[in-house]
Amino acid sequence: MNEKAINGRLFNRVGAWLLTGLTAVIAIFWTIPVVWALVASFRPMSEPMKIGDVWFGSALTFANYERAWSLAPFGQYYINTIVIVVTILAVQLVTIVLGGFAFANYRFAGKKWIFFFILLQMMIPATALLAPNFATIRILGLYNTRLAIAIPYFGSAFGVFLMRQAFMDVPRDLVDAGTMDGCSWWQLIWHIYLPPSFPSLIAFSLSSITWHWNEFLWPLVITNSDAARPLTAGLVRFTQLGEIGAQWPLLSAATLIVIIPLLIIFLIFQRHFVESFLHTGIK
């Protein structure tokens, strides 16, 4: 081996170590916010933060969590968020499977136009329409209910699109064979279309859950009491409580109450989450 090649290798090796070092530094920087919040949430309330003293206190305490939990009904917020997210997903799964099935399995007059009409929803995000939708919800008499938060999302253009794609990949022969065997339409969906489309369904579900779990603005404008308020709106309300002020350990504890379950689920199902985000391109 000539000298140049050896030098080149050495250079590559040093370069690789430098790049790894750089990666590590950036990764550490990126985790500081969550790590700090975790550390700060266990800091005793009696030890206010000072310049250069914002991490561990003299002891670790759960008192911040207890106090945060007693100052706002986080349990109720949790129930609300879960009810909202599950309701949305349950209805969506029905509407998108039926819609996807219609577009993949049938030919009918105006199909293209109906499809285009539905896709409008993908071009205009619901958040942009919060003012007129607020008016609609009032007319429907749903203001300040969990249903009001969920109902605008019951139909999902994106889900219909995704299921149509998945269903169209199912071999036509298989569908015809099922039809020959006398399958009814729902048996066709259940036994022939759905099993191979499961990855799309999972991907859609994880994206839907994450998106609606994290949503803030619509729940904020459509609720005015803790009976319907989800975690996100509840947390913001908590941060604005007069008695909280700059009590960072308390704020951190409240924030972690909101994000810890999410982070744990994410850690466990990391691969699925990443795949579903790639699959769907929505959060």
Added chain:
Amino acid sequence: MSVIKSSAKRQKFNIFPYILTLPTIIFVALFTAWPVILSIYKSFFLQRMNIARFREPSFIGFDNYSFLFSDPNFLQVIKNTVNYVIGTVPISIFLGFFFALLVNRKLVGRGVFRLALFHPMVLPMVSAATIWLFFFTPGYGLMNSALRVLGYTGPENWTGNPGLALLSVIIVAIWKNSGYYMIFYLAGLQKLPGDVFESAQLDGANWWQILWKITFPLLRRTTVFITTIAFIDAFRTVDHIFVLTTGGPSQASTVLLFQLWQERFENQNVGLSSAITVIFVLVLLVFTVTNYLISEKED
């Protein structure tokens, strides 16, 4: 119930597929199409819910629009929105690409590094912003402490400073989104054909040439896709503004959607907020259609 017997029967008029799509059509009609029509209609009226004599709508033609485009506050909001989009979109995409290159190599603890970079994307924006609120705190806030070590002597009250408020919300958005864009680039990188790189290396191309002449152009489609979602996200996410700055100080960090919320729910101005909704929807439509045409041209 209709049972599909043969493809011949499928040709005949069949009401069944319409029934299957009906639930979706109803919800799209009620919460996407109708609100757009309603906003266009109401944008031609003067209606303010908090002023008794303006509670009943009265027709004023295009006055809401002409008011908006001559209102220095609204022009400031447009400027802020443009700055916000320019400040978040390119940098997040660049960082996403850069991170993907870093963690696509064989390295120890690659999974942990990836996790560290993309965990912010599953957090609710409001909780991310609550944590960042501390970072921007004057005095002992971590951001200021770190900057002071580096010799920074500028203003420390980031979220309360007209010159820095928008930058603060931009920083949080970049922190939250870069890792999300990274995973799309990672997926793109893993699909690239390895032999192209080998032959380029044999031809004596250095890593910089390979990166800009081969890798980046091959990832064009990924970049177009990420640009689309990054733009839409920049327009529709204002959650962190509620926590960090509430649009202030004196509107310095108010962007279009935040202004829309304020006009409708704080000022109770139905007519004006409808006009802003129409403008907002138009911006989004122009953007998605343009992007669609660009990506169609690519194919």
